[in-house]
């Protein structure tokens with residue numbers, strides 16, 4: 239064995255070096271004009287150019303070394319692992335799941351409940367703000383939105399590109415009604431959900447006959463219409479200025495988070511004045527909303543309406559000939575999805591204290607849809623993972639100040655957010671075309687549970 | 701029981717746009733009967749089956765079911781009258797499991813008789829029992845056909861419509877399916893209206909039969925009589941069977 243393996247390994251090195259050099263040359267050719275040369279205006283407003291050979295060298299080196307490692311180290315390693323698995327008889331799917339795997343949901347829930355406490359303990363009250371708000375709340379909002387959209391896209395199979403419209407309806411419902419009627423968050427939260435659901439039905443009616451691409455385009459237009467109304471109906475929405483000074487949520491009307499209030503929360507508990515407590519409270523609110531969304535989704539899947547949604551995604555004509563009213567089935571899917579969008583919207587409004595049409599652009603719909611697709615349509619766990627990776631990952635970019643050392647002081651990593659988002663999507667879709675969790679959990683059993691794996695099947699690209 | 705009319709199709713004309721697929725069809729199915737419909741490709745057999753279910757709706761004429769005019773009812777309401785169809789192309793739900801597909805069929809009674817009826821389907825088609833948690837789309841063609849028929853039966857239909865139950869199946873499985881139909885008819889009094897290319901087997905199985913040509917019924921009569929008819933033999937039997 240020794241001789242041939244040495245033989246192939248030295249052959250492999252030659253191949254890796256050759257491919258590495260090749261990749262470097264291609265990178266040089268591709269980047270020499272874009273990266274190697276930079277144009278700028280000098281003091282006399284003339285367009286002149288200067289060279290950036292150092293930066294170019296970094297690009298070329300990354301390409302060459304990356305390719306070298308890929309061919310020489312990573313790929314053989316993966317192959318060896320596959321071979322070892324095949325030899326030991328353990329296939330990709332092992333029946334024996336690890337402890338972590340079996341109790342994943344419980345562990346995740348406990349971790350989430352402890353998360354704000356842990357960040358206060360680790361980073362102090364003020365230091366925890368970043369972790370609770372920027373990471374925790376931000377990610378959970380997207381989890382909730384994606385789970386809401388999942389009902390429409392993942393379960394009922396209705397491609398909705400304008401989901402952000404319902405998010406906007408929820409946010410503006412809360413902002414306007416709390417300003418004009420003085421109602422509290424806890425009254426307006428369900429109301430915002432109901433209003434958004436109503437808009438879901440209003441959207442649903444005209445698009446009942448549409449499917450696939452056509453449906454997608456109309457929902458896209460619907461999302462834009464809502465945004466344009468928000469911009470142009472200045473008497474009510476104040477247009478692009480947005481609405482500010484939105485009331486904070488209270489702890490069920492008992493304690494308030496307004497510093498001036500007599501029952502200011504931190505004061506009532508003898509704590510120092512800090513906005514962190516409000517954020518921690520909001521974290522638990524959005525966590526509860528997420529859990530509600532998940533609970534409702536799981537319950538509905540086991541009920542006639544949920545089964546009808548999933549059947550509708552597969553074959554509309556068959557549904558009808560089995561006695562399912564496809565009109566009401568579609569409308570309830572739109573309405574239910576929209577309702578959760580509305581909840582998330584009113585939460586967003588109270589968290590930001592400010593809403594403007596800028597928060598509800600098409601890009602938001604696209605990001606939410608991307609999270610649903612990446613997670614694996616229909617899978618709550620997969621979608622949550624996708625939200626953590628995508629939203630958490632882009633938030634992490636803000637922390638990457640050290641990259642300035644490499645790319646120069648003008649480099650703002652946040653600007654590359656969408657680039658990385660796209661790159662991550664391409665990579666995930668290459669390796670896991672059905673998303674992180676491509677398995678669909680069946681809902682009907684006679685005796686024992688069995689997971690039907692998507693990886694066994696080739697039909698469809700769902 | 702037998703002799704009482706269950707389904708009456710009178711002068712039905714169905715159009716796809718401007719194309720007339722059914723040109724005034726009269727068909728009658730009595731309670732407890734097995735009636736078959738044979739005809740060349742494109743004669744309009746599947747169109748008739750779908751018209752009975754209201755998708756597409758007949759432009760002229762009437763469909764009467766159990767004494768009630770159902771011509772203008774939407775499809776899902778027709779289904780709720782207990783007309784179940786195993787349609788052309790089977791149309792099972794590919795990403796759902798066998799059991800879930802059967803569940804979809806039992807939706808009309810909100811799964812009240814589910815456990816009981818599933819057992820019956822599994823005795824009828826033991827293959828489905830073995831494959832109960834497999835996804836519909838990964839079943840073999842024959843298994844999908846069994847599932848499609850099973851799903852239709854889960855609705856406890858008064859009238860079962862079968863569109864080419866033997867399509868693409870091995871002779872042994874065809875025999876099994878036809879035996880199952882016969883058994884349901886004899887033991888449970890199920891009324892069946894079926895379309896078949898396999899004219900020999902269909903005519904032998906059924907009490908009465910219709911022959912359709914270019915959207916019109918050209919011949920009808922007891923199955924055995926048509927089987928002996930020289931015209932039918934020439935058009936649908938000879939060369940087709942050995």
Ligand SMILES: Nc1ncnc2c1ncn2[C@@H]1O[C@H](COP(=O)(O)OP(=O)(O)OP(=O)(O)O)[C@@H](O)[C@H]1O
Pocket residue numbers: 716719721739740741742743744745746747748788
């Ligand atoms: N959706 C449709 N749009 C336009 N024409 C249609 C449509 N469906 C069927 N047709 C036409 O109507 C006629 C009858 O079709 P149908 O499917 O009823 O035939 P069939 O008797 O079931 O044939 P086969 O034995 O091949 O299944 C054919 O000429 C067909 O081309």
Ligand SMILES: [Mg+2]
Pocket residue numbers: 745746747788863
């Ligand atoms: Mg046909």
